Amino acid sequence: MASQIHVPEYGQPDQLNLTISRVMNSIGKASFFHRVLKGNSRLNNRTRFTNRRAFTLVEMMVSTAVSLILILGVVEAFRVIGEAVADGRASLNMSGQVRTITNRLQNDLAGVTVPSRAWALEGAGLGYFEIGEGPITDSFNFGTDGSPGIGGTDDDGNSVVDDVSELGWPGSDDNLSLFYRSMLGDFDDYVSFTVRSREGQFVGQVVHPGWDLRWGVAGVDDDGQNGVDDIGEFAWPGSDDISQVRSNEAEIIWWTELDDANLDGIWNPLPMETFTLRRRVLPVFTELNRHPGPDGRWGIAGQDDNGNGVIDDVGEFGAPRSDDLRALLISAGNISLFHEYNDLSVHQDPSGLYVANSLADLTLRHNRVGHVPLAGNFPNYTGYHPGPDGAWGVAGTDDDGNGVTDDIIELGRGDDLRLFPRFNGLRWGEDIMISHVLSFDVKVFDPRAPIRLYDPDANDVGDEESLVPGDPAYALGLPVVGQGAFVDLFYGRIRGMGNGVTSLFSGPPHPKSKLHLVTPYATYDTWSMQYESDGLNQDLDAVTDEGTNGLDNADPNLAANLQNPAVDDVTERETSPPYPFPLRGIQITLRIIDPDSRQSRQITVVNDFTPE
Secondary structure (H helix, E strand, O other): OOOOOOOOOOOOHHHHHHHHHHHHHHHOOOOOOOOOOOOOHHHHHHOOOOOOOOOOHHHHHHHHHHHHHHHHHHHHHHHHHHHHHHHHHHHHHHHHHHHHHHHHHHHHHHOEOOOOOOOOOHHHOOOOEEEEEOOOOOOOOOOOOOOOOOOOOOOOOOOOOOOHHHOOOOOOOHHHOHHHHOOOOOOOOEEEEEEEOOOOOEEEEEEEOOOOOOOOOOOOOOOOOOOOOOHHHOOOOOOOOEEEEEEOEEEEEEEEEEOOOOOOOOOOOOOOOOEEEEEEEEEOOHHHOOEOOOOOOOOOOOOOOOOOOOOOOHHHOOOOOOOOEOOOOOEOOOHHHHHHHOOOOEEEOOOOEEEEOOOOHHHOHHHOOOOOOOHHHOOOOOOOEOOOOOOOOOOOOOOOOOOOOOOHHHOOOOOOEOOOOOOOOOOOOOOEEEEEEEEEEEEEEEEEEEEEEEOOOOOOOOOOEEEOEOEOOOOOOOOEEEEEEEEOOOHHHOOOOOOOOOOOOOOOOOHHHOHHHHOOOEEEEOOOHHHHOOOOOOOOOOOOOHHHOOOOOOOOOOOHHHOOOOOOOHHHOOOOOOOOOOOOEEEEEEEEEOOOOOOEEEEEEEEEOOOO
16 A cells, blocks of 8 residues: 655644654665754754765776876876977087087188198198098998998909999899998098198197106106106106197098997997097197207217207207207107107108108108008008008908908908007097097099989979989989089999099099009098109109109100100109099088987088189
């Protein structure tokens, strides 16, 4: 029987309370709140119902998931912001470093002392300018097999397997070189020259005992150790020891060295090892060329040659009939050890001493830094050379384990010559310009280099491109649309790039320079006329210095009807610059990478040598 609820009229509180109590008792404990009406004192004191519910498991899981999503979002936002800040800092840092290098390189090139043309005159005392081009270019490297052409094959039929003339051979992996798969470029070039400062003097450190020929204060045990005047007293206060030189001229060299991460002595592509760009400044300071000679006394031993009341003082240096020498107080030995402690341009003298160079001395290759010393070793190869045994690496050994013995990839082992040898690394941090270098590419301006038109799609008008030697798609079959471009020295050595093209710098160095024997390396050198009157027979024929002897000597390499009847004409000369042409411009491209952000930067410095 259904319950009937009678709702009394408003204004009867007691009856209303009784009715509500009956309803609640009939349906059990109701789960709703009831409001105490005005004047309901008994209900307010006796009955009040509330229902407080907790979170369910599902609700907890949902709320946790939402919280994690929010936290991950915040973390991701901070990560993105952090990476952007780090990339920005890396970009600013690289830009600052690149800007510094650009300014330094431009200032160096602007101060070159010698006109950029061949046959410098020694007597003019103008110094030199030299560029070294290695085998690597931006267009072709050796590919993954580490060999020019198809590895293990005599591609060009010249009876030499994997020689550099096979570089870029069709079917080889040279076209799949690291240039196409990474940002790596031409990293084996160098440039060196003499400079006259435009911003104050060059400063270099030296280790010299001074003109009293004693370390520290002469006759005093300054440090209280190891006896009197030992080298530990060098530069002691009050001594005349020389620890620093200043000069307006210097010999400067820019080059790269391998950052050998695994210390195996060779460059490794995987993981890719980068390079360090270095700049060494060697002041030209001839005032140190004072040596007392075999008797160890200034002037004539035991005499007061200059009449100042002091016997054998340094003021008597070079007195007539004395045995004094114009050389340093250092015996010639390990040049790398010398340059660890001394910033000074020097050469090795036949007497067995080092001699501080003048600009006139530096016109000759054997007096320059990084070259094989002594005039008798013409043409005095520079670094990146196989050494006296003529083989890359250790002769007869497959140093790098690639299956090819004495290939160029073994460069730097055995008796190979390096551009700037090091003794024990004492100064490694002082000539570093920047690390993580991918490319240091030096090019020369060739006014006859062909510019070719490349059209990837003949049906698409406007997609044509002008290519110069060195561009990956450059090929001989393309139409020529102009001349004049910056090129690698001897760019014609690379098949498909310009082989067979005749321009100023497309071919190998001149045979009379003897630098063509170090294929594929090419060198630009301002050279010296002194080679034609130095008393040495550089061409090993029957006549010495026939180009300056006042006679019309026949050229044995020319037929009688082709002989020049002029006296001492250029064809009679024993030697020749590797490229006997004026250099009108140079372009240097530097590419670096930040190892953390993987950002890269590239700069190009161009210097015009055209006479004004």
